[in-house]
Amino acid sequence: xxxxxxxxxxxxxxxxxxxxxxxxxxxxxxxxxxxxxxxxxxxxxxxxxxxxxxxxxxxxxxxxxxxxxxxxxxxxxxxxxxxxxxxxxxxxxxxxxxxxxxxxxxxxxxxxxxxxxxxxxxxxxxxxxxxxxxxxxxxxxxxxxxxxxxxxxxxxxxxxxxxxxxxxxxxxxxxxxxxxxxxxxxxxxxxxxxxxxxxxxxxxxxxxxxxxxxxxxxxxxxxxxxxxxxxxxxxxxxxxxxxxxxxxxxxxxxxxxxxxxxxxxxxxxxxxxxxxxxxxxxxxxxxxxxxxxxxxxxxxxxxxxxxxxxxxxxxxxxxxxxxxxxxxxxxxxxxxxxxxxxxxxxxxxxxxxxxxxxxxxxxxxxxxxx
Amino acid sequence: xxxxxxxxxxxxxxxxxxxxxxxxxxxxxxxxxxxxxxxxxxxxxxxxxxxxxxxxxxxxxxxxxxxxxxxxxxxxxxxxxxxxxxxxxxxxxxxxxxxxxxxxxxxxxxxxxxxxxxxxxxxxxxxxxxxxxxxxxxxxxxxxxxxxxxxxxxxxxxxxxxxxxxxxxxxxxxxxxxxxxxxxxxxxxxxxxxxxxxxxxxxxxxxxxxxxxxxxxxxxxxxxxxxxxxxxxxxxxxxxxxxxxxxxxxxxxxxxxxxxxxxxxxxxxxxxxxxxxxxxxxxxxxxxxxxxxxxxxxxxxxxxxxxxxx
Numbered sequence: 025x026x027x028x029x030x031x032x033x034x035x036x037x038x039x040x041x042x043x044x045x046x047x048x049x050x051x052x053x054x055x056x057x058x059x060x061x062x063x064x065x066x067x068x069x070x071x072x073x074x075x076x077x078x079x080x081x082x083x084x085x086x087x088x089x090x091x092x093x094x095x096x097x098x099x100x101x102x103x104x105x106x107x108x109x110x111x112x113x114x115x116x117x118x119x120x121x122x123x124x125x126x127x128x129x130x131x132x133x134x135x136x137x138x139x140x141x142x143x144x145x146x147x148x149x150x151x152x153x154x155x156x157x158x159x160x161x162x163x164x165x166x167x168x169x170x171x172x173x174x175x176x177x178x179x180x181x182x183x184x185x186x187x188x189x190x191x192x193x194x195x196x197x198x199x200x201x202x203x204x205x206x207x208x209x210x211x212x213x214x215x216x217x218x219x220x221x222x223x224x225x226x227x228x229x230x231x232x233x234x235x236x237x238x239x240x241x242x243x244x245x246x247x248x249x250x251x252x253x254x255x256x257x258x259x260x261x262x263x264x265x266x267x268x269x270x271x272x273x274x275x276x277x278x279x280x281x282x283x284x285x286x287x288x289x290x291x292x293x294x295x296x297x298x299x300x301x302x303x304x305x306x307x308x309x310x311x312x313x314x315x316x317x318x319x320x321x322x323x324x325x326x327x328x329x330x331x332x333x334x335x336x337x338x339x340x341x342x343x344x345x346x347x348x349x350x351x352x353x354x355x356x357x358x359x360x361x362x363x364x365x366x367x368x369x370x371x372x373x374x375x376x377x378x379x380x381x382x383x384x385x386x387x388x389x390x391x392x393x394x
Numbered sequence: 395x396x397x398x399x400x401x402x403x404x405x406x407x408x409x410x411x412x413x414x415x416x417x418x419x420x421x422x423x424x425x426x427x428x429x430x431x432x433x434x435x436x437x438x439x440x441x442x443x444x445x446x447x448x449x450x451x452x453x454x455x456x457x458x459x460x461x462x463x464x465x466x467x468x469x470x471x472x473x474x475x476x477x478x479x480x481x482x483x484x485x486x487x488x489x490x491x492x493x494x495x496x497x498x499x500x501x502x503x504x505x506x507x508x509x510x511x512x513x514x515x516x517x518x519x520x521x522x523x524x525x526x527x528x529x530x531x532x533x534x535x536x537x538x539x540x541x542x543x544x545x546x547x548x549x550x551x552x553x554x555x556x557x558x559x560x561x562x563x564x565x566x567x568x569x570x571x572x573x574x575x576x577x578x579x580x581x582x583x584x585x586x587x588x589x590x591x592x593x594x595x596x597x598x599x600x601x602x603x604x605x606x607x608x609x610x611x612x613x614x615x616x617x618x619x620x621x622x623x624x625x626x627x628x629x630x631x632x633x634x635x636x637x638x639x640x641x642x643x644x645x646x647x648x649x650x651x652x653x654x655x656x657x658x659x660x661x662x663x664x665x666x667x668x669x670x671x672x673x674x675x676x677x678x679x680x681x682x683x684x685x686x687x688x689x690x691x692x693x694x695x696x697x698x699x700x701x702x703x704x
Contacts, residue, residue: 074501074613076508190656223655226663230617231608232414233648236407240652243403255615256509257608264517279511279610391660 067091067300068124069102070115072131077229079254079273083290084130090293091300098300108133116141120148126303129153138162149303158310165295165313167321170206171346172288174353175324175339176270177210179285180248182335183268187218190241192251192258194228196392200252202381204388206353207250212387214338221246222390231257242267259284268330275325287325295321314375318347354378359386404646404653405533409541412645414602416544418623419630419637420551421595427632428588429568429694430478433489434470435596436620437496442467442597443604444500447507447611454513456605460598467597470496471590479585482698493620501613508611515609516540538606551634564588568692571699581699622670629674631681631690644670
């Protein structure tokens with residue numbers, strides 16, 4: 025009697041587990057393609073979040089789709105929601121064993137696993153996003169998002185009436201600090217009275233919490249909300265309060281059409297095509313790519329109707345200088361929060377310093393927790 | 395911002411942040427009062443959030459969405475009941491399986507619903523007269539309907555548990571199902587019923603997130619609130635009124651942290667995140683010490699009822 029019960033139970037649990045792995049979309053889910061796959065170059069993507077996060081991973085997946093549409097002789101596969109660390113090493117290995125010739129690993133925490141797997145498969149090309157370690161067959165890539173953030177700051181600085189702009193920030197790491205600084209410099213280039221008030225949420229991904237953080241900024245007098253978060257929660261808060269916002273990752277205007285001025289966005293597609301073509305033509309090198317506005321890896325989403333032509337022109341002018349290479353965001357003079365000059369006039373901040381940003385520029389109202 | 399406005403803002407967002415946890419905790423409370431542990435809250439909330447959102451998009455009516463979320467949560471409860479009541483599976487294992495299942499299934503179902511706004515999300519309405527009371531009005535009476543509904547459920551549940559025979563029966567099947575069975579109380583069907591009702595409330599908690607507090611669907615949007623609800627029920631010692639207070643306390647911690655940051659005061663984030671669990675441990679310790687080791691938990695919590703082994 026007991027045994028039979030146990031058997032039934034095990035069957036049900038197994039069935040559940042099967043349904044889970046089958047439908048969950050959490051596990052390996054090779055994309056079905058035409059049967060002629062034999063001659064196709066197989067390109068694999070490893071994602072840290074679900075493709076449905078409407079943010080970081082979604083943007084990479086758009087790039088993957090673009091690659092597939094531009095290069096018919098390429099077949100792509102992806103694995104989503106892969107935890108950083110040892111688990112990812114297993115996933116990357118498996119993808120290579122399944123025949124992937126190019127692997128894009130799209131989160132910082134995949135750095136060491138990527139290097140480890142690359143050692144075992146010298147014939148395969150690996151590209152790791154946002155890291156700093158390379159090998160003969162491993163390159164890195166990232167985008168100068170701070171340039172787009174600067175431009176979005178111009179829109180915010182022109183829009184604010186209260187001269188208080190809120191910034192919902194995820195974690196106090198250099199990437200986020202750099203974004204806040206660039207944004208603030210953009211704001212104050214058109215509105216030197218304005219301040220950017222920062223709140224840390226310590227999460228990348230919690231819509232209700234991020235919205236709440238934005239609400240507290242709005243309560244504190246902010247009338248434009250910018251964000252370094254992966255969900256549109258802060259934009260919803262801005263819309264509900266009848267205020268404005270700057271999205272992130274992808275065009276967030278659909279979620280809050282009355283609020284969103286614009287969103288700094290990732291545009292990986294053309295770069296993915298370039299890399300894969302390089303591998304095909306054997307011109308690929310293990311570079312450390314940090315793409316700028318010029319290469320279109322980052323951009324601004326279309327402006328909302330509330331953005332004036334005057335503002336659009338200011339942004340276009342700055343964008344032109346950045347694209348031309350005649351000017352960049354962290355060229356001196358730049359002052360820190362105490363008003364001391366950190367980057368003297370005529371000086372340019374080096375990439376290494378930018379990648380280790382640990383201080384706020386003048387105009388930021390907030391602290392970097394230690 | 396004036397000092398009064400500052401506190402009003404914190405308290406009012408504590409209520410909003412606490413509500414999804416409150417619904418889920420009430421669901422967990424009903425289930426556990428019937429003697430069944432449920433660690434599937436997170437999965438049930440996600441299923442509720444996605445079903446509610448999908449139904450609201452398809453029909454354009456958020457109330458239908460809310461009802462759909464409760465139905466879907468109830469269906470999850472039914473699975474849990476089949477496994478734990480009929481098959482007498484380990485309740486912890488079944489609950490964990492449901493959390494994994496709910497996380498995966500909700501992500502799969504919601505794929506094409508990402509990034510779409512809801513036509514008519516639940517919005518705050520100021521109650522006539524009550525909304526104009528100084529202090530209390532803006533804190534309590536300018537919210538969306540689902541918050542008022544949650545108070546009604548707390549009140550009804552309190553009355554049901556402490557003032558009605560059926561409520562007594564519910565307590566009996568959780569305390570001592572053998573004795574209840576011998577009195578002719580239908581233990582199995584009642585456990586089924588309350589596990590399903592509990593699932594419905596968890597689904598409602600998920601729908602509160604996707605239809606009211608952050609109207610949208612994103613994978614995994616509950617972000618661990620189901621687990622907070624499980625802790626909250628222990629904190630509340632299985633009493634609905636305390637669950638209400640506790641949920642606002644737990645929800646208020648983030649609100650407090652954010653408003654302090656906006657005011658330029660910095661408290662360690664890690665300290666704040668610790669507080670809900672610290673409170674729970676503190677309550678457990680106090681209760682254990684006071685009652686000589688007898689916790690207020692239902693006597694047969696976690697133990698499947700087997701007639702042959704009475």
